[in-house]
Amino acid sequence: MHPSAHTELFTVRDLLRYTVTQFNAAQLSFGHGSDNAWDEAVYLLLHTLHLPLDTLDPFLDARVLPEERERYLKLVARRLDERVPAAYLTGEAWLQGHRFFVDPRVIVPRSPISELLADNLEPWVVDPDDIDFVLDLCTGSGCLAILAALAFPNAQVDAVDVSEHALEVADQNIEYFGLDGRVTVHQSDLFNNLPDCQYNLIICNPPYVNSHSMESLPAEYRHEPTNALAGGDDGMDLVRRILNDAPQFLAANGLLVLEIGNEFENFMTAFPELEPVWLSTANADNQILLLTREQLAS
Numbered sequence: 001m002h003p004s005a006h007t008e009l010f011t012v013r014d015l016l017r018y019t020v021t022q023f024n025a026a027q028l029s030f031g032h033g034s035d036n037a038w039d040e041a042v043y044l045l046l047h048t049l050h051l052p053l054d055t056l057d058p059f060l061d062a063r064v065l066p067e068e069r070e071r072y073l074k075l076v077a078r079r080l081d082e083r084v085p086a087a088y089l090t091g092e093a094w095l096q097g098h099r100f101f102v103d104p105r106v107i108v109p110r111s112p113i114s115e116l117l118a119d120n121l122e123p124w125v126v127d128p129d130d131i132d133f134v135l136d137l138c139t140g141s142g143c144l145a146i147l148a149a150l151a152f153p154n155a156q157v158d159a160v161d162v163s164e165h166a167l168e169v170a171d172q173n174i175e176y177f178g179l180d181g182r183v184t185v186h187q188s189d190l191f192n193n194l195p196d197c198q199y200n201l202i203i204c205n206p207p208y209v210n211s212h213s214m215e216s217l218p219a220e221y222r223h224e225p226t227n228a229l230a231g232g233d234d235g236m237d238l239v240r241r242i243l244n245d246a247p248q249f250l251a252a253n254g255l256l257v258l259e260i261g262n263e264f265e266n267f268m269t270a271f272p273e274l275e276p277v278w279l280s281t282a283n284a285d286n287q288i289l290l291l292t293r294e295q296l297a298s
Contacts (some may be wrong), residue, residue, distance in 0.1 A: 013060045029218035032085035032108040047090050048072040083219035100143045101172050105165040107224045109143040111205040112284040117147040131155045137204035142170030149182050157183045191245045198251040205259040210235035235263040236270045250293035259288050
């Protein structure tokens with residue numbers, strides 16, 4: 001970072017222009033809430049200044065106080081020097097308009113399953129009020145479990161993770177949303193320690209990154225828990241277990257919604273007999289699949 005940044009940048013516009021230049025020059029990797037330097041710079045600055053995240057224009061030519069500039073430039077320096085994802089710098093992530101607490105105990109919320117939950121999983125779920133029990137496997141921060149509780153107002157939601165540290169973050173988010181009575185955390189290696197239950201819906205964003213891709217992950221992703229990303233040689237280690245055990249925990253008309261990211265080819269190779277429905281979102285094709293209990297049990 002150039003020394004004069006601490007003395008020659010006076011306005012919000014100055015700071016944004018400088019930051020975007022630095023981010024682009026450093027060739028940062030994005031994907032933890034934004035996909036470009038401008039959006040990330042805007043987010044970090046508005047967060048630092050305690051300004052509404054959707055209101056930039058009125059403040060562009062406002063002068064910042066020296067202590068505000070220093071606080072912001074410290075965040076920018078960490079983003080540049082340490083490649084820390086922005087969400088870990090601010091302690092929060094936004095998904096479908098909702099704020100979640102995050103830190104390096106959990107991966108940064110970004111699952112496109114969230115888009116499907118925002119639409120109540122239509123048309124696969126005919127009436128959201130009919131969903132009584134939902135299971136969120138590999139819950140991490142608890143974001144999908146919470147979004148499921150908001151989408152299905154009568155549902156009891158079980159949020160499961162093998163990591164007790166991740167569940168501490170999930171508990172914090174559940175309390176923040178006032179869902180203590182409806183979303184319950186369980187420490188379990190997938191289904192191993194779960195009580196018997198017939199879920200109408202199981203959602204899961206498991207570790208699925210194949211070993212070759214793990215070796216070439218950008219530095220930003222290496223700040224996230226490895227066990228929340230790594231899925232074995234072909235990325236399918238946990239997926240195999242999930243597909244094998246899910247029928248025991250699904251109701252007769254139950255659905256499994258499973259994210260596999262960029263592992264479409266590896267999934268098709270591993271499970272050539274399955275014919276899932278591939279669910280598209282605004283930013284994802286062939287990354288989320290839907291299977292019925294009948295398909296899984298056959």
